[in-house]
Amino acid sequence: MKIVVCIRQGLDGEINPFDACAYEAALQIQGSEITLLSMGPEKAKDFLHQLTRRGAKNAVLLSDSAFAGADTLATAYALSLAIKKIEPDLIICGRQTLVGDTAQVGPMLSVMCDCSLITNVMEIKSVDTEIKCITRAIGEETAQLPSLITVERINNLRLPSIRSKMGEISVWSADDIGADKNKCGLVGSPTRVLKTYENSKGKRKCKFITLDELDGVIKTALERSNSKQDIVASSDKRLRQVVIVGESPREFAEMVSDDITVIPCDNEQNIIDYIVKTAPQAVLWGSDIISKRMASRVAAALNLGLCADCTALDTDGEKLLMYRPALSGSIIAKIESLTYPAMATVRTKDSLVKDVFVSVGFGAKDNLEWVKNLAQTYDAELASTRKSVDNGIMPYSTQVGLTGRSVAPPVYIAVGVSGAVHHIVGMQSSGTVIAINPDKKADIFDYADYGIIAEI
Numbered sequence: 001m002k003i004v005v006c007i008r009q010g011l012d013g014e015i016n017p018f019d020a021c022a023y024e025a026a027l028q029i030q031g032s033e034i035t036l037l038s039m040g041p042e043k044a045k046d047f048l049h050q051l052t053r054r055g056a057k058n059a060v061l062l063s064d065s066a067f068a069g070a071d072t073l074a075t076a077y078a079l080s081l082a083i084k085k086i087e088p089d090l091i092i093c094g095r096q097t098l099v100g101d102t103a104q105v106g107p108m109l110s111v112m113c114d115c116s117l118i119t120n121v122m123e124i125k126s127v128d129t130e131i132k133c134i135t136r137a138i139g140e141e142t143a144q145l146p147s148l149i150t151v152e153r154i155n156n157l158r159l160p161s162i163r164s165k166m167g168e169i170s171v172w173s174a175d176d177i178g179a180d181k182n183k184c185g186l187v188g189s190p191t192r193v194l195k196t197y198e199n200s201k202g203k204r205k206c207k208f209i210t211l212d213e214l215d216g217v218i219k220t221a222l223e224r225s226n227s228k229q230d231i232v233a234s235s236d237k238r239l240r241q242v243v244i245v246g247e248s249p250r251e252f253a254e255m256v257s258d259d260i261t262v263i264p265c266d267n268e269q270n271i272i273d274y275i276v277k278t279a280p281q282a283v284l285w286g287s288d289i290i291s292k293r294m295a296s297r298v299a300a301a302l303n304l305g306l307c308a309d310c311t312a313l314d315t316d317g318e319k320l321l322m323y324r325p326a327l328s329g330s331i332i333a334k335i336e337s338l339t340y341p342a343m344a345t346v347r348t349k350d351s352l353v354k355d356v357f358v359s360v361g362f363g364a365k366d367n368l369e370w371v372k373n374l375a376q377t378y379d380a381e382l383a384s385t386r387k388s389v390d391n392g393i394m395p396y397s398t399q400v401g402l403t404g405r406s407v408a409p410p411v412y413i414a415v416g417v418s419g420a421v422h423h424i425v426g427m428q429s430s431g432t433v434i435a436i437n438p439d440k441k442a443d444i445f446d447y448a449d450y451g452i453i454a455e456i
């Protein structure tokens with residue numbers, strides 16, 4: 001079975017963590033013949049070549065000045081041409097990169113390569129003429145090959161064995177894959193970053209309370225239920241017509257338009273037809289897995305820019321101005337789309353079922369009973385940090401943060417959580433944040449409304 005694994009080199013020079021899982025998943029498929037595919041500068045050649053020692057037959061680096069500055073659509077375009085040249089049965093991508101953090105490239109690629117799609121794979125059950133997986137959103141999903149799957153953080157990439165050999169490496173230019181340079185790199189990218197700002201929004205003024213006051217604070221917070229979304233538009237200009245796919249983006253749409261049409265998030269072709277027929281100024285999608293996946297596929301089908309995970313929207317009356325956290329939430333980028341309609345997924349609360357989340361940090365490892373009781377008292381959903389997951393204390397499905405999920409419940413209680421930026425980025429839009437930690441200097445208190453200095 002011919003498999004292409006899409007790989008991106010991270011800012012730290014290492015393989016993007018989700019792509020490492022994609023590679024390992026491919027290695028575990030019996031009889032796989034793996035080609036690693038990456039787009040990047042010529043200097044990434046050695047990085048990719050070294051990676052072949054883990055078992056890939058060969059690697060292809062797409063490198064050309066024409067590819068520089070590509071957004072997700074232009075990236076997917078270049079990768080899709082290379083994939084068509086390789087003609088694999090299966091393409092495996094990581095769920096998302098940590099740099100871009102959009103989860104759009106995989107679904108966009110599936111449209112451009114005309115193959116089936118399964119995203120957020122937690123386990124591959126079988127592969128022959130079809131692929132059967134367990135996914136995060138749906139459970140069991142099956143698709144005919146050729147197929148593209150995106151994987152969650154489900155395994156650890158093996159180390160190279162001492163006697164392992166390097167596979168072949170090829171460098172392909174835009175001409176080698178027959179790319180139209182107007183569709184590549186910055187020139188071919190419909191989304192543009194207009195400005196970046198330092199993100200201080202996640203920081204809060206922490207009021208220290210005692211453990212006895214916890215119950216009262218949670219109850220008051222639930223009554224207020226003021227999930228902190230940064231959706232305030234600063235101008236009084238309005239867009240002519242905004243389409244929302246499903247009800248969840250309504251709050252955001254109301255900030256920029258008085259003419260809002262809601263269409264159901266069910267049939268992809270119907271959505272495409274509706275957008276083409278009505279030509280709205282903007283189309284907004286929710287942030288649940290299904291909406292994000294469909295938004296990416298519709299964007300690829302219509303050749304439109306798509307801005308992911310917006311936390312704020314604005315307009316000058318003509319354009320939709322989109323704000324989203326970037327680089328682990330340390331900055332906020334202001335983005336516009338050069339294509340119409342502008343499309344964005346917005347960070348909504350719709351994927352949450354519970355009002356209260358209790359997060360189990362590594363510091364809570366010796367008193368899990370206490371934390372679970374706390375969660376039970378408020379009918380809360382359990383969350384966790386990566387360290388708790390990596391140490392087997394909590395399942396991966398509960399991990400919040402950069403390599404886990406993003407949540408924004410009315411109340412987020414972090415127990416034994418240090419407050420690493422990788423965790424904060426996944427919970428900083430929550431309503432009231434309460435932290436319990438014996439270390440008064442723990443970073444989590446900078447991101448909490450209430451703090452309890454205590455060991456549990």
Ligand SMILES: Cc1cc2nc3c(=O)[nH]c(=O)nc-3n(C[C@H](O)[C@H](O)[C@H](O)COP(=O)(O)OP(=O)(O)OC[C@H]3O[C@@H](n4cnc5c(N)ncnc54)[C@H](O)[C@@H]3O)c2cc1C
Pocket residue numbers: 017098360361362363364384385386387388399400401402403404405415416417418419420421422423426436437438439442454455456
């Ligand atoms: C590329 C990358 C991606 C990452 N992605 C994520 C991600 O998605 N999500 C994520 O969470 N992390 C992520 N991390 C890891 C992150 O950097 C931190 O290492 C992790 O969040 C720390 O977990 P923690 O707060 O549970 O543990 P620790 O950092 O060990 O902190 C434990 C805390 O518990 C406190 N404590 C100790 N004893 C007690 C007690 N008895 N009662 C209460 N508190 C106590 C301590 O004071 C400490 O503050 C990522 C890291 C990298 C490099």
